[in-house]
Amino acid sequence: MTLNRQLCLSRNIRQGEAVTSELFDMKETAIPEPGEGEFLVKTTALGFSPAQRAYLMGEESRFHTPIEIGDIMRGRGVGEILKSNNDDYKVGDIVACSTGWQDYSVQSGDQGDLLVKTLQKVDNPQEPLYLHLGILGSSAFSAYFGLLDIGKPQKGETVVVSSAAGGVGSIVCQIAKIKGCKVIGIAGGEDKCKWLEEFVGVDETIDYKNDDIEAKFKEYCPNGIDVYFDNVGGDILDFALKNIALKGRAVICGMIATEYQEPPLPGPRYYYNVIYKRARIEGFFVWDYFNQFPAAEKELIEWYKSGQLKSTEDVFKGLESAPDALQAMFDGTSCGIKIVDF
Numbered sequence: 001m002t003l004n005r006q007l008c009l010s011r012n013i014r015q016g017e018a019v020t021s022e023l024f025d026m027k028e029t030a031i032p033e034p035g036e037g038e039f040l041v042k043t044t045a046l047g048f049s050p051a052q053r054a055y056l057m058g059e060e061s062r063f064h065t066p067i068e069i070g071d072i073m074r075g076r077g078v079g080e081i082l083k084s085n086n087d088d089y090k091v092g093d094i095v096a097c098s099t100g101w102q103d104y105s106v107q108s109g110d111q112g113d114l115l116v117k118t119l120q121k122v123d124n125p126q127e128p129l130y131l132h133l134g135i136l137g138s139s140a141f142s143a144y145f146g147l148l149d150i151g152k153p154q155k156g157e158t159v160v161v162s163s164a165a166g167g168v169g170s171i172v173c174q175i176a177k178i179k180g181c182k183v184i185g186i187a188g189g190e191d192k193c194k195w196l197e198e199f200v201g202v203d204e205t206i207d208y209k210n211d212d213i214e215a216k217f218k219e220y221c222p223n224g225i226d227v228y229f230d231n232v233g234g235d236i237l238d239f240a241l242k243n244i245a246l247k248g249r250a251v252i253c254g255m256i257a258t259e260y261q262e263p264p265l266p267g268p269r270y271y272y273n274v275i276y277k278r279a280r281i282e283g284f285f286v287w288d289y290f291n292q293f294p295a296a297e298k299e300l301i302e303w304y305k306s307g308q309l310k311s312t313e314d315v316f317k318g319l320e321s322a323p324d325a326l327q328a329m330f331d332g333t334s335c336g337i338k339i340v341d342f
């Protein structure tokens with residue numbers, strides 16, 4: 001390849017509009033040259049997060065800075081270093097970092113002053129490399145630290161996971177099973193529930209689009225929910241709090257159901273259970289655990305190699321499919337971790 005293909009924002013997304021390729025222009029520019037202390041990374045795969053939709057909205061949201069019209073779409077990727085002027089990052093090293101939606105990017109290894117560090121050297125690369133954006137990457141680290149450090153599940157406890165067939169959720173379910181818990185996965189639709197039971201290996205599922213969630217909680221969690229891992233917020237969080245066990249823990253990872261609603265929705269109605277059940281609600285931010293990623297990666301690789309952790313990536317092919325992969329997070333059409341492999 002002699003040119004650098006880049007997907008750049010052509011206009012802001014409208015309220016309720018799907019993410020499509022119409023929002024982006026494919027540009028071709030020269031492959032950039034790394035300056036002093038910098039290195040050139042060739043992207044081999046991209047990962048996705050629901051947060052990326054907020055970047056397209058053109059306004060400062062609660063958590064995210066928008067990208068400007070004409071700018072390269074921001075996003076995390078994994079790739080190999082092709083050229084380097086930095087002794088700490090050698091040619092052939094593999095890094096996961098903010099590559100953007102493009103073939104090549106110049107990175108600086110200097111994260112010294114940054115509050116949030118995201119450039120990760122992959123010490124033990126596994127094939128295919130996209131695993132380092134998937135079950136060995138930031139989705140997996142979110143599941144790992146959110147569940148184990150905040151949820152602290154004990155053997156025999158009941159763990160309920162929302163958006164269980166999603167990227168983070170499908171890994172939370174597997175780690176909770178590894179830890180000897182009873183796992184109930186919540187997902188939208190029969191097919192996703194079947195996938196959770198037959199492939200991911202959860203004990204029970206709740207189809208939140210068709211089932212009576214409260215009745216199912218009563219049936220599957222007669223002693224209450226010990227750990228609720230929340231990816232969605234809204235009504236499902238509310239019912240989970242209503243059914244939380246004594247000393248239960250609600251781990252707040254995401255709120256895809258309500259995050260983009262303006263004005264923000266009022267808080268959960270069953271909040272009082274935090275007192276009655278001496279429960280704990282705690283959020284977390286995966287990048288706060290950056291320095292512990294290598295230890296988590298080591299354990300995740302062991303689980304993966306021993307067959308205890310299954311790969312749940314849903315792989316889209318080619319840079320041009322990046323808008324479809326991002327949209328798939330919102331239309332519920334796909335299971336597992338969305339990846340674009342180049």
Ligand SMILES: NC(=O)c1ccc[n+]([C@@H]2O[C@H](COP(=O)([O-])OP(=O)(O)OC[C@H]3O[C@@H](n4cnc5c(N)ncnc54)[C@H](OP(=O)(O)O)[C@@H]3O)[C@@H](O)[C@H]2O)c1
Pocket residue numbers: 048049050051138139142163164165166167168169186187188189192231232252253254255256257258284285286287328329330331332333334336337
């Ligand atoms: N705290 C952190 O550091 C951190 C890190 C990473 C991710 N997150 C957050 O964690 C959550 C999970 O991330 P992910 O990347 O794994 O995404 P994900 O769960 O794969 O997101 C896509 C899924 O969300 C579900 N969904 C979409 N709209 C929904 C709605 N209105 N109500 C209920 N479910 C809906 C759909 O599943 P169904 O078809 O089953 O509805 C869809 O397949 C996100 O909210 C993300 O922002 C937080």
